[in-house]
Amino acid sequence: MSQQPWWRGAVIYQIYPRSFQDTNGDGVGDLPGIIDKLDYIASLGVDAIWISPFFKSPMADFGYDIADYRDVDPLFGNLADFDRLLAGAHQRGIKVMIDQVLSHTSVEHDWFKESREDKTNPKADWYVWADANEDGTPPNNWLSLFGGVAWRWEPRRCQYYLHNFLSSQPDLNFHNPEVQKATLDNVKFWLDKGVDGFRLDAINFCFHDKQLRDNPAKPKDKRVGRGFSPDNPYAFQYHWYNNTQPENLPFLEELRALVDQYPGATTLGEISSEDSLATMAEYTEGRRLHMGYSFELLTDDFTAAYIRGTVEGLEAKMTQGWPCWAISNHDVQRVVTRWGGAAPPAHMASMLTALVCSLRGSVCVYQGEELGLAEADVAFEDLQDPYGITFWPQFKGRDGCRTPMPWTGGEHGGFSTAKPWLPVPDDHRSKAVALQEGQHDSTLASFRTFMAWRKTQAALVLGEIRFLDCPEPVLAFVREHEGKQVLVAFNLSDAQVEVTLPIEGGLKPLSGHGLLEGLAEGKALRLPSYGSFFAELG
CATH class of the missing domain: 3.20.20.80 (Glycosidases)
Known part of the structure; x- marks a missing residue:
């Protein structure tokens, strides 16, 4: 690793x-x-x-x-x-x-303070400015994630500026x-x-x-x-x-x-x-x-x-x-x-x-x-x-x-x-x-x-992933790295579950992870409430 x-x-x-x-x-x-x-x-x-x-x-x-x-x-x-x-x-x-x-920046950034003053200053095109529609409404229908329209009127320039977030977070013009x-x-x-x-x-x-x-x-x-x-x-x-x-x-x-x-x-x-x-x-x-x-x-x-x-x-x-x-x-x-x-x-x-x-x-x-x-x-x-x-x-x-x-x-x-x-x-x-x-x-x-x-398990850190077909509420997959395969299973419910694992070969349970562990008998796995199971596939 x-x-x-x-x-x-x-x-x-x-x-x-x-x-x-x-x-x-x-x-x-x-x-x-x-x-x-x-x-x-x-x-x-x-x-x-x-x-x-x-x-x-x-x-x-x-x-x-x-x-x-x-x-x-x-x-x-x-x-x-x-x-x-x-x-x-x-x-x-x-x-x-x-x-x-x-x-975007704050309206308090020096770039914006300069940009908003007029349409001819050196940073006039550093933010997204647009003229109003004929009826004074914003140039389009874009909305802010924080609620309302994504445009704010700036009287100094008689234009709107774009803000995808708060009106105090004007968007920079990356086309510049x-x-x-x-x-x-x-x-x-x-x-x-x-x-x-x-x-x-x-x-x-x-x-x-x-x-x-x-x-x-x-x-x-x-x-x-x-x-x-x-x-x-x-x-x-x-x-x-x-x-x-x-x-x-x-x-x-x-x-x-x-x-x-x-x-x-x-x-x-x-x-x-x-x-x-x-x-x-x-x-x-x-x-x-x-x-x-x-x-x-x-x-x-x-x-x-x-x-x-x-x-x-x-x-x-x-x-x-x-x-x-x-x-x-x-x-x-x-x-x-x-x-x-x-x-x-x-x-x-x-x-x-x-x-x-x-x-x-x-x-x-x-x-x-x-x-x-x-x-x-x-x-x-x-x-x-x-x-x-x-x-x-x-x-x-x-x-x-x-x-x-x-x-x-x-x-x-x-x-x-x-x-x-x-x-x-x-x-x-x-x-x-x-x-x-x-x-x-x-x-x-x-x-x-x-x-x-986890640091001792290269498969969990770097391995490929392949999911197994298991019924809800069991999430199971295999991580594989340099020939070693680790099976991982989780019970996503507050009740004990039993599942038959769709695998070939045997299981060698891995311990030392400090979690509430499941128990495997052959391909049958019993997982406690919000339990976990890790095993090396043989």
């Missing part, structure tokens, strides 16, 4: 810095807080960290609205803190990936070569600092249709959300023209050419399109992105058929690239709640971690998954997410998965000495790191045990 690029099969631990650890008592996490917890991160056995945006920002979308790509927001610290974080992580053998939000060059220069700044890779936010949104054609309507039965609420008007259209344009492909090749100048650096694209699996395959072909991930496993559908269909669908399309999977992140309901309901058993979290880490590809694990944290119920008066505030009460937004990490069972979960920016639920404090540390059967202990064991 040492001959493979580090990112192939890597487990990448996502850190949402606002909610990880606060060291200066302002109720918001910071970069020194991540530094303080590097030993903890190393103890998890993960290969890398991905740090969500910490750049200078007015925080309208909590850092995904960037005002300066090359500076740390004072809320999180400074560039010297980042340098210390990078050095400390590398000393512990942990790679560091950072978010890059390329498709100067924008592309400036963007790549910002990426180079962080490569020169020594980062090991980038998670590229909404990377398929960089280019728009030059003709500004209307998006066609989507039938009601097709309005299936992928990371957004299905009652959001955004789901009412096929988004054929406001993102995922063919001009994006040459830009990705330029980005890859830059990153390839820094040996070992990697790119992971977040992709949400009308056919995300096809776009992932296209974006990872040849010398484009190293990896891609989408929202296909971040939905409510928790069946063996859906998971198998999703993975097999990607396998069929992605013949050159490398997938990355995630079942939780900072944008969706936490997985034990989404897939396990109101009161899932503690060992379900361990099974879910093992499941996603056994699929072919790399994995993004969101902070708190190692503790088995459920979705927090955040009261309306405590909401911070503009998305949730807009769509309340049908959709409560993303705050429930963004509450601070519980380090202790004490006040504010040991996250801060001050009132945190979001409350720490009592249920989370009962699952705090300090309380789980001394328990050999805790979710945290199981996470560490499985991650250490």
